[in-house]
Amino acid sequence: MTKVSRRRFMAATTAATITLPIATAARAQEAEGAASVSVEEALRNRRSTRRFANAAIPQEQLLRLLWAANGVNREDSDGRTVPAWRSAKNVDLYVAQEGGVGRYDPAANVLETMSEEDLRGVVSDQSYIVRAPAVLIYVSDRDRLAEAAGESAADEMAMAIGAHVNSAVMAQNVYLFAAAEGLGTVLIGGSADRAAIAEALSLGEAQTVTYIQPVGVPR
Numbered sequence: 001m002t003k004v005s006r007r008r009f010m011a012a013t014t015a016a017t018i019t020l021p022i023a024t025a026a027r028a029q030e031a032e033g034a035a036s037v038s039v040e041e042a043l044r045n046r047r048s049t050r051r052f053a054n055a056a057i058p059q060e061q062l063l064r065l066l067w068a069a070n071g072v073n074r075e076d077s078d079g080r081t082v083p084a085w086r087s088a089k090n091v092d093l094y095v096a097q098e099g100g101v102g103r104y105d106p107a108a109n110v111l112e113t114m115s116e117e118d119l120r121g122v123v124s125d126q127s128y129i130v131r132a133p134a135v136l137i138y139v140s141d142r143d144r145l146a147e148a149a150g151e152s153a154a155d156e157m158a159m160a161i162g163a164h165v166n167s168a169v170m171a172q173n174v175y176l177f178a179a180a181e182g183l184g185t186v187l188i189g190g191s192a193d194r195a196a197i198a199e200a201l202s203l204g205e206a207q208t209v210t211y212i213q214p215v216g217v218p219r
């Protein structure tokens, strides 16, 4: 599959959120109608959802979800909403939707278009995943991880942990965001078709799909 030129996704109705400087991104989450439930309430509602209604997710809500997953919350240090082993920024978040695939750019807080193909039918053979309006795809870059790992890069176990744990902590933020905003999600390790995703996204040798995570309105 050929990649189309990367265009910055901007939902016309939500340009304010998307174009705000990162320093004000956190405040923008609130200003743009983010949920105001307590962390405890979100934790109480957190669960895995495997049945999705035939309903779209507003793009501004999706962008706030991505910010929760891996957004910049400290501009001076490129600090993120998630912790990371060795501060490695090795995990990229792709999003497969009906209109194509985007990659979240935390620095700009935008979803960059990577492909205009609907890859939801490729990511898994599980029909409920294909029906979700958005499927997050976690892609770890081994080169970036190795650079952060230093001498530990020779330790295969440490590298595997760095790839998967750094993805999974993002996934937990997505679970909590979903619980707070009435969305449903489930982290998928088992039935992700990693080879098909890698081919469809033209991933390089160093890139590994760790997990996928459908998100939608629960049915």
Ligand SMILES: Cc1cc2nc3c(=O)[nH]c(=O)nc-3n(C[C@H](O)[C@H](O)[C@H](O)COP(=O)(O)O)c2cc1C
Pocket: 046, 047, 048, 049, 168, 186, 187, 188, 189, 190, 191
């Ligand atoms: C690392 C990881 C991988 C998972 N992989 C799958 C999976 O492949 N398929 C699936 O249906 N659920 C998967 N889950 C979700 C678990 O099945 C789910 O969290 C567990 O059953 C507890 O249910 P709850 O999340 O509703 O509390 C995974 C969860 C984690 C943390």
